Amino acid sequence: MGLTGLEIYKHLPKTNCKDCGSPTCLAFAMALASGKASLDACPHVTEEAKGALDSASAPPIKLVKVGTGDHVVELGEETEIFRHDKRFFHPTGVAVLISDSEDVAAKAEAFEALEFHRVGMHYVTDMVAVKCDSGDAGKFKAAVETVAGKTKKAMVLITEDPAIMEAGLGVVADRKPLIHAATAANFEKMVALAKANSCPLVVKGEGLDATAELVEKIVALDYKELVLDSGARETSKVLADLTQFRRLAVRKKFRPFGYPAIAFTAKEDPREEVVQAGTYLSKYADVLVLKASGKQQLLPLLSWRQNLYTDPQKPIAVEAKLYDIGAPTEESPVYVTTNFSLTYFIVEGEVESSRIPSRILSVDTGGISVLTAYADNKFSAETITAAIKKSGIEDKVKHRKLVLPGHVAVLKGALEEESGWEVVVGPREASGITKFSKENFA
Numbered sequence: 001m002g003l004t005g006l007e008i009y010k011h012l013p014k015t016n017c018k019d020c021g022s023p024t025c026l027a028f029a030m031a032l033a034s035g036k037a038s039l040d041a042c043p044h045v046t047e048e049a050k051g052a053l054d055s056a057s058a059p060p061i062k063l064v065k066v067g068t069g070d071h072v073v074e075l076g077e078e079t080e081i082f083r084h085d086k087r088f089f090h091p092t093g094v095a096v097l098i099s100d101s102e103d104v105a106a107k108a109e110a111f112e113a114l115e116f117h118r119v120g121m122h123y124v125t126d127m128v129a130v131k132c133d134s135g136d137a138g139k140f141k142a143a144v145e146t147v148a149g150k151t152k153k154a155m156v157l158i159t160e161d162p163a164i165m166e167a168g169l170g171v172v173a174d175r176k177p178l179i180h181a182a183t184a185a186n187f188e189k190m191v192a193l194a195k196a197n198s199c200p201l202v203v204k205g206e207g208l209d210a211t212a213e214l215v216e217k218i219v220a221l222d223y224k225e226l227v228l229d230s231g232a233r234e235t236s237k238v239l240a241d242l243t244q245f246r247r248l249a250v251r252k253k254f255r256p257f258g259y260p261a262i263a264f265t266a267k268e269d270p271r272e273e274v275v276q277a278g279t280y281l282s283k284y285a286d287v288l289v290l291k292a293s294g295k296q297q298l299l300p301l302l303s304w305r306q307n308l309y310t311d312p313q314k315p316i317a318v319e320a321k322l323y324d325i326g327a328p329t330e331e332s333p334v335y336v337t338t339n340f341s342l343t344y345f346i347v348e349g350e351v352e353s354s355r356i357p358s359r360i361l362s363v364d365t366g367g368i369s370v371l372t373a374y375a376d377n378k379f380s381a382e383t384i385t386a387a388i389k390k391s392g393i394e395d396k397v398k399h400r401k402l403v404l405p406g407h408v409a410v411l412k413g414a415l416e417e418e419s420g421w422e423v424v425v426g427p428r429e430a431s432g433i434t435k436f437s438k439e440n441f442a
């Protein structure tokens with residue numbers, strides 16, 4: 001349990017010197033208790049007090065790293081229960097499961113080839129999990145070796161048998177895989193392996209209380225690179241346990257749950273598995289291990305992850321500039337829209353569908369949509385004219401004809417006057433662009 005502000009205050013120098021940026025030591029203590037300040041900000045705190053305040057100054061959820069080099073996946077260090085309160089920081093590591101009893105090479109190759117491009121974003125799965133289903137250390141070691149040879153991405157090794165885990169680690173310990181799992185029956189040996197190889201370790205309990213007890217035993221062995229697994233595999237139970245991990249860590253600073261958490265999908269039906277995975281991704285899995293490896297399953301999950309881990313206070317924008325669609329000529333049509341990424345990519349998709357080479361002028365509206373930007377005077381005759389001049393389009397087309405979104409047809413007169421271009425009012429919705437384009441420019 002975290003310390004209260006008054007308990008923290010007792011350990012501070014009480015000089016009110018303001019060097020920490022707070023007006024008083026009490027204000028600093030309150031900020032520390034609520035996770036809004038770091039103990040490092042006070043240069044006068046004694047070593048003795050630092051020890052006593054360790055739990056108050058530590059982040060509610062520890063940062064744990066899996067993998068090495070460019071393929072490190074950072075887990076945890078989250079501070080919020082609800083994204084809109086601030087933001088989530090470290091996207092869930094999505095791991096595709098490979099059993100040592102299947103065609104390991106083929107699945108590893110398919111895994112490595114997984115990548116997606118959507119609305120200007122590039123998505124990849126960032127982890128691969130190798131599971132021992134054979135019960136054979138040699139077979140597991142060979143599977144780990146095969147997977148490690150096909151991909152450099154972060155790995156999870158899954159077996160509760162310390163001897164089999166040791167065989168797998170013998171191949172990839174230098175890549176700092178996540179070890180799954182220490183249980184009540186094997187934790188001393190698993191901790192020894194994790195310590196010897198400096199690898200993060202999953203603590204798998206049977207329920208929340210047992211998980212907390214096991215974490216405390218492992219911390220007493222002086223190992224803290226931990227990830228939590230309550231042992232549940234049924235959707236509602238997993239969701240409840242993940243929620244309790246996050247709530248107790250963030251709200252109560254309950255130290256045994258102050259670590260990232262892992263979840264496994266269990267559904268056999270591919271569509272149900274995606275729904276189950278989406279549930280865990282939303283609340284609050286830091287690592288998600290999937291049996292699914294199809295593009296059609298992973299794309300929605302990775303898209304959802306991308307949305308969830310953006311900063312809700314910052315609109316998603318594309319670069320404000322002139323975009324070529326196809327190979328436009330000096331006669332090609334020119335569309336204008338905002339740099340809100342969703343708007344831009346919808347317009348781009350519709351213009352592409354027309355199969356008429358064109359240009360799209362994306363105006364810097366701070367990443368907000370057409371009507372909002374118009375209401376805020378960011379999509380106006382002046383801003384569009386400035387974008388025309390800056391883009392260099394006047395050197396690229398012979399004509400002076402611009403297609404304006406139908407929702408802001410009211411700008412037509414002012415824009416023609418300001419820019420000297422003829423303004424053609426386009427459809428109100430982007431879905432009408434293809435038809436409009438064929439009717440006007442084919």
Ligand code: SF4
Nearest residue numbers: 016017018020025042
């Ligand atoms: S720097 Fe330390 S001693 Fe000075 S006001 Fe802040 S908490 Fe108090």
